Amino acid sequence: MEPPDTESPGTPAQSPASSAPPPLGFEDRSTGLLIFGVFEIIGGVLAALAIPAAWFFMLSPRFPRPPGSEMSPRFVVLNCAGWAAAAVVLVTLGLGAIRARRWAWALNLILSWLVFLMLAIVAGSIWIVTEPGSPVRFMVIPGLLMLGVAGLFLLFYGRKDVELTCKLRDPVERWTDRRPLPVLAAALFAAWGVVAGLVWNDAPYVAPFFGRHLTGLPASALRLMSLAAGLYVAYALFKMKASGWWIAVAAASVQNVSMILTIGRTSALDAMTVAAWSKEKIAFMQQSPGLATKGMWVSVAFGVAHLLFLLWLGRYFRREEPPRSGELSSGRAA
Numbered sequence: 001m002e003p004p005d006t007e008s009p010g011t012p013a014q015s016p017a018s019s020a021p022p023p024l025g026f027e028d029r030s031t032g033l034l035i036f037g038v039f040e041i042i043g044g045v046l047a048a049l050a051i052p053a054a055w056f057f058m059l060s061p062r063f064p065r066p067p068g069s070e071m072s073p074r075f076v077v078l079n080c081a082g083w084a085a086a087a088v089v090l091v092t093l094g095l096g097a098i099r100a101r102r103w104a105w106a107l108n109l110i111l112s113w114l115v116f117l118m119l120a121i122v123a124g125s126i127w128i129v130t131e132p133g134s135p136v137r138f139m140v141i142p143g144l145l146m147l148g149v150a151g152l153f154l155l156f157y158g159r160k161d162v163e164l165t166c167k168l169r170d171p172v173e174r175w176t177d178r179r180p181l182p183v184l185a186a187a188l189f190a191a192w193g194v195v196a197g198l199v200w201n202d203a204p205y206v207a208p209f210f211g212r213h214l215t216g217l218p219a220s221a222l223r224l225m226s227l228a229a230g231l232y233v234a235y236a237l238f239k240m241k242a243s244g245w246w247i248a249v250a251a252a253s254v255q256n257v258s259m260i261l262t263i264g265r266t267s268a269l270d271a272m273t274v275a276a277w278s279k280e281k282i283a284f285m286q287q288s289p290g291l292a293t294k295g296m297w298v299s300v301a302f303g304v305a306h307l308l309f310l311l312w313l314g315r316y317f318r319r320e321e322p323p324r325s326g327e328l329s330s331g332r333a334a
Contacts, residue, residue, distance in 0.1 A: 026161060026164055027161050028161075028165055029159065029161050029162045029165040030100060030165055030169070032156060032162065033097045033098060033100050033162065033165065033166070034097075034098050036094075036097055036108075036153065036156055036157075037093075037094040037095065037096075037097030037098035037104075038094065038098070039094070040090045040091070040093050040094030040097060040108075041090065041091050041094035041095065043090045043094075044086070044087045044088070044089070044090030044091035044094060045087070045091075047083050047084075047086040047087040047090060048083070048084070048087040050083045051080045051083045051084060051087075054076075054079055054080055054083060055076060055080055078199050081199075089111075093107055093108050093111065096108075099170075100165055100166045100169040100170055101166065101170050101174070102166050102167060102170045102172075102173075102174040102176060102177060103174045103175065103176045104166070105157060105162060105163055105166040106174075106176035106177075106181055106184065107176065108153065108157045109154075109157040109158060109181065110181060110184060110185045110188060111153075112150055112153040112154040112157055112158075113154060113185065114185065114188075114189065115150045115153075116147065116150040116151055116154050119143055119146055119147040119150055120147060121298075121302060122143060123140050123143040123144060123147060124298075125298045126139055126140050126143070127140055128298060179238070179240055180316050182313055182316070183237055183238075183240065183313060183316050184238070186237050186248070186309070186310070186313055187233075187234050187235075187237035187238040187244075188234075190230050190231075190233045190234035190237060190248065191230075191231075191234040193230050194227050194230040194231050194234060197223070197226070197227050197230070198227065205219050205220060205223060206219060207219040207222045207223060208258055208259050208262035208263075209222065209258055209262065210257070210258045210261050210262065211261040211262055211264070211265040211266070212262065212265070212266065213262065213266060226251070229247055229251050230251075232244065232247065233247055233248045233251070240316075240317070242317040245310070245313065245314060245317045248310050249307070249310050249311065249314070252303060252306055252307040252310055253307060255303060256300065256303045256304055256307060259296070259299065259300050259303060260300055263296050263297065263300065
């Protein structure tokens, strides 16, 4: 279950990596890789077991539903597909960690960063947009526990000894060695955004557009253009093409300006009305009129942070020969 090496033009596959003696004070982390790999495999098994559990929960009429919620067959299938994908990823990375593969270290470090940041954003967003005493705030507690787990993985895979252990036990150049880890992380994040955009929307699509909300054919066309741009950005960043970075920066800038103008000139309830949401959903949101608006401003904050990261990433596209991931310290990777 080892990902194949993707060859780059002019780069020989399976070329021996430059091996240097470990520095003084180096400590072999094979045991730690084994432990964390086993935990990842266990997590993958639990994710696979969650598929029938989620199917039963979403289809059983005995469990309470939020007002206006809908459990369509498409939603159920996509939810279970997400658990299946998580199971495959965790088991694959767990096996790679046990075998101390270079690609497993790189992808585990990137995944640890992404999961840690996403959980922190979600937990912070829930705390900001909800009112004091709201039962929704209790969702932060399991989120903080998962955040702690992601933090442990980040601390472990961010250690230089872990990186050196994998490079000494796997002295072959892998596809993750041929590009800086922050660039690889940005490419994977862009690819994830495309997949999420294709499958996550189960309601009438509404697109903020410079002070108004688009729906119908214009919104669908804008969505397809955004997904196409995201797909090219993911491919171009993975191939270290500067055009991908320029398009990513331009798209993020336009989206931020469009979102800010739309929030300033409209309300979240306007978007729900344009999207033809059900009366139950609109009535539920009207109970907390500021919740949706706060959520939109949180999205803007995330968009600005993403733009700043892309601008920082430009340093890797201003060099004639981009550095390999081995030139980066683990603490700065991803």
